[in-house]
Amino acid sequence: MVNGLCAFPLTPLNQRGIDEAAFIRLIERLVAAEVDSICVLGSTGNYAYLSRAERARVIQLAMQHAGHIPAMAGISALTTKDVLDLAQDAQQAGAGAVLLAPMSYQKLTADEVFGLYETVAHALSVPLCVYDNPGTTHFEFSDELHGRIAQLPNVASIKIPPVPTDPEAAKARVDRLRALIPSHVSLGISGDVCAATGIEAGCETWYSVIGGLFPHTALSITRAAQAGDSQTAAKLSAQLESLWALFRQYGSLRVVATAAEILALAESPCLPAPLQPLTGQARQQLARVLEPLSLR
Amino acid sequence: MVNGLCAFPLTPLNQRGIDEAAFIRLIERLVAAEVDSICVLGSTGNYAYLSRAERARVIQLAMQHAGHIPAMAGISALTTKDVLDLAQDAQQAGAGAVLLAPMSYQKLTADEVFGLYETVAHALSVPLCVYDNPGTTHFEFSDELHGRIAQLPNVASIKIPPVPTDPEAAKARVDRLRALIPSHVSLGISGDVCAATGIEAGCETWYSVIGGLFPHTALSITRAAQAGDSQTAAKLSAQLESLWALFRQYGSLRVVATAAEILALAESPCLPAPLQPLTGQARQQLARVLEPLSLR
Numbered sequence: 403m404v405n406g407l408c409a410f411p412l413t414p415l416n417q418r419g420i421d422e423a424a425f426i427r428l429i430e431r432l433v434a435a436e437v438d439s440i441c442v443l444g445s446t447g448n449y450a451y452l453s454r455a456e457r458a459r460v461i462q463l464a465m466q467h468a469g470h471i472p473a474m475a476g477i478s479a480l481t482t483k484d485v486l487d488l489a490q491d492a493q494q495a496g497a498g499a500v501l502l503a504p505m506s507y508q509k510l511t512a513d514e515v516f517g518l519y520e521t522v523a524h525a526l527s528v529p530l531c532v533y534d535n536p537g538t539t540h541f542e543f544s545d546e547l548h549g550r551i552a553q554l555p556n557v558a559s560i561k562i563p564p565v566p567t568d569p570e571a572a573k574a575r576v577d578r579l580r581a582l583i584p585s586h587v588s589l590g591i592s593g594d595v596c597a598a599t600g601i602e603a604g605c606e607t608w609y610s611v612i613g614g615l616f617p618h619t620a621l622s623i624t625r626a627a628q629a630g631d632s633q634t635a636a637k638l639s640a641q642l643e644s645l646w647a648l649f650r651q652y653g654s655l656r657v658v659a660t661a662a663e664i665l666a667l668a669e670s671p672c673l674p675a676p677l678q679p680l681t682g683q684a685r686q687q688l689a690r691v692l693e694p695l696s697l698r
Numbered sequence: 699m700v701n702g703l704c705a706f707p708l709t710p711l712n713q714r715g716i717d718e719a720a721f722i723r724l725i726e727r728l729v730a731a732e733v734d735s736i737c738v739l740g741s742t743g744n745y746a747y748l749s750r751a752e753r754a755r756v757i758q759l760a761m762q763h764a765g766h767i768p769a770m771a772g773i774s775a776l777t778t779k780d781v782l783d784l785a786q787d788a789q790q791a792g793a794g795a796v797l798l799a800p801m802s803y804q805k806l807t808a809d810e811v812f813g814l815y816e817t818v819a820h821a822l823s824v825p826l827c828v829y830d831n832p833g834t835t836h837f838e839f840s841d842e843l844h845g846r847i848a849q850l851p852n853v854a855s856i857k858i859p860p861v862p863t864d865p866e867a868a869k870a871r872v873d874r875l876r877a878l879i880p881s882h883v884s885l886g887i888s889g890d891v892c893a894a895t896g897i898e899a900g901c902e903t904w905y906s907v908i909g910g911l912f913p914h915t916a917l918s919i920t921r922a923a924q925a926g927d928s929q930t931a932a933k934l935s936a937q938l939e940s941l942w943a944l945f946r947q948y949g950s951l952r953v954v955a956t957a958a959e960i961l962a963l964a965e966s967p968c969l970p971a972p973l974q975p976l977t978g979q980a981r982q983q984l985a986r987v988l989e990p991l992s993l994r
Contacts, residue, residue: 450803451777481747482971505803507746507834508951508973518972538803540836655804675778676814677804 404472405606406438407624408590409613410446412659413460414668420456422463424668428614429467435617438607438624440468441501441531443476445538446611446655450478450505451674457488461495474499474531480507482518486525493528499558500526503533504541512547519551529558535592536563549582557587561609564593565600569632572596572603580604594620594654595646598635601627611654612645615662616697644691648684656680657688661697664689700768701902702734703920704886705909706742708955709756710964716752718759720964724910725763731913734903734920736764737797737827739772741834742907742951746774746801747970753784757791770795770827776803778814782821789824795854796822799829800837808843815847825854831888832859845878853883857905860889861896865928868892868899876900890916890950891942894931897923907950908941911958912993940987944980952976953984957993960985 409432414424432440442464443449443457452460461475475497477488485502492500502522504515523530532551534543548560560583565572576589583589590607591600597608601624608627613620619642627635648657660679662668671679680688705728710720728736738760739745739753748756757771771793773784781798788796798818800811819826828847830839844856856879861868872885879885886903887896893904897920904923909916915938923931935942944953956975958964967975976984 445804480970504972507801508741508949509833510972511974514972514974517974521971537805653804674776675817676800676806676810678807678810678813 404439405588406608406628407613407617407620408439408441408474408607408609409437409617409620410441410444410609410611411614412662412668412672413443413447413452414659414662414672415448415674416669416672420452420459421669421672424662424672425460425463426467427667428662429464432614432617433467433469433471435621437471437613437617437621439472439474440464441474441476441609444501444533444609445535446614446658447476448655448674449476451677454484454487454491458491458495461492461497465496472498474501476501476503476533477522478503478505478533480505482521485518485522489522489526493526497528499529499531501531501533501561503535503539506539506541510541512544515541515543516547516550519554519557523554523556526556528556530556531559531561531590532557533561534563535561545579545582548579552583552587559588559590559607561590561592562605564596565591565603567596567599569599569602572599576600576604595639595649598623598627598632598639602630602632602635611658612642612697615658615667618698642695645695648688648691652680652684660685660688661692664692700735701884702904702924703909703913703916704735704737704770704903704905705733705913705916706737706740706905706907707910708958708964708968709739709743709748710955710958710968711744711970712965712968716748716755717965717968720958720968721756721759722763723963724958725760728910728913729763729765729767731917733767733909733913733917735768735770736760737770737772737905740797740829740905741831742910742954743772744951744970745772747973750780750783750787754787754791757788757793761792768794770797772797772799772829773818774799774801774829776801778817781814781818785818785822789822793824795825795827797827797829797857799831799835802835802837806837808840811837811839812843812846815850815853819850819852822852824852826852827855827857827886828853829857830859831857841875841878844875848879848883855884855886855903857886857888858901860892861887861899863892863895865895865898868895872896872900891935891945894919894923894928894935898926898928898931907954908938908993911954911963914994938991941991944984944987948976948980956981956984957988960988
């Protein structure tokens with residue numbers, strides 16, 4: 403798995419389905435900015451709302467336009483059978499790695515989640531990133547379970563949920579997990595708000611939502627944090643506080659999707675119903691936040 | 699929507715997909731017991747794990763074997779588009795009503811959930827039951843939202859989550875909701891453990907998990923509660939406490955699925971992976987619980 407900034411682009415939709423032109427534009431922005439890697443069909447890429455055929459098409463488009471940037475694809479689904487099918491599709495389309503969350507309807511047990519990863523890991527021929535996102539999967543990994551899964555073949559990274567905002571507490575959290583997983587398995591931070599803190603705490607990768615839309619902005623934070631310049635990284639991140647506040651209030655997906663619409667990078671609405679982009683005052687507030695930030 | 703016992707059968711799986719013979723046997727048990735209605739493709743019917751074609755086939759089989767018993771079908775999915783497709787399939791297959799939960803991946807807002815029900819309700823030609831199940835959808839309906847949705851065309855019932863165990867608190871809870879919804883919209887109780895309490899508190903229907911596997915047992919409780927014989931209903935329900943304890947520990951779906959396997963009503967495993975039926979000591983414990991109860 404590639405260290406640094408892994409950018410998660412939206413999969414913009416329109417009345418006809420996937421807005422391929424808009425999606426390709428987003429990928430091209432990431433390539434031009436030279437992000438370290440791209441992950442399509444993450445939560446920001448709306449994987450959960452797309453059909454198998456749509457997902458295969460998204461990966462195909464990403465591989466056609468990602469150039470030399472390594473690309474990973476989400477393969478999560480509610481059944482092990484569907485995950486295996488999606489893994490096969492992703493590999494056939496040329497994805498360099500896959501991302502797997504324990505998506506759930508019925509609350510899953512630790513044994514069931516281990517069983518899912520065990521089956522899928524053994525079936526893969528590319529690296530696997532374990533996607534730990536309790537906000538959408540409603541599954542809480544224990545560190546012990548992460549340790550067990552990290553021993554499986556092909557497991558190469560863990561995308562962890564936000565770390566504490568306090569740098570020492572963040573480092574303690576990352577150290578605790580790091581002690582339980584093999585050294586060849588990298589840790590990556592999710593939750594853009596705490597990305598700088600996460601990298602300084604020892605995460606090798608930032609699995610980034612804003613990186614998918616504003617790669618230069620995300621790269622500035624990443625490079626400062628990677629260089630150990632925690633002051634600059636923290637300052638750059640703090641400059642986006644008005645955006646992070648909207649993330650907290652409306653969820654990062656609705657905010658970046660609406661930002662893409664405002665910037666004419668996607669049609670409106672670009673989210674799959676029943677999800678709705680921001681409207682009315684919230685949308686105006688986002689437009690007011692975006693303007694002075696000059697994100698790119 | 700039919701008052702009384704609405705039985706939710708499993709959709710048993712085997713290595714080849716839906717175990718049609720086992721599913722038909724379950725439907726025939728319900729017809730022989732003369733439950734008041736049947737709902738296929740509820741959470742117990744594993745709707746979330748089945749493809750559109752599989753779901754259409756389940757409804758077709760149910761309609762072929764339900765005889766004179768009214769049958770409802772679950773149409774929930776993550777996108778409004780898929781829900782509309784499933785609604786059309788259910789109506790074409792002859793389902794007498796449909797059940798819709800606000801299934802989620804990204805946490806939904808109240809406006810998004812209202813928008814889903816508004817779109818679907820207007821597209822339907824059969825009654826709709828609103829499925830309020832925060833344990834699986836992770837969406838918490840406010841009473842005010844229930845009131846708004848209940849005004850939509852075709853909305854005929856609300857399947858509510860468990861009520862408090864205290865009868866007075868349960869009645870207060872049902873009264874509070876009842877005051878906000880039109881009189882033609884019925885209330886039905888979920889959570890088998892509190893079904894007797896729910897009916898006595900004013901719920902007209904028991905949307906029942908054990909009713910799908912042990913219809914006579916569920917009917918005994920239903921009839922006593924409907925007759926106002928709260929003492930008998932409570933006693934009959936209390937007799938199942940060892941079963942309810944397993945429901946609380948492992949989830950009702952794993953318990954009834956494993957019970958179906960133990961009773962040779964389904965092959966093992968009959969659940970879609972990564973979900974697993976009970977194994978080892980838990981399975982033995984269930985077998986020990988089932989024997990003296992003589993459920994049927």
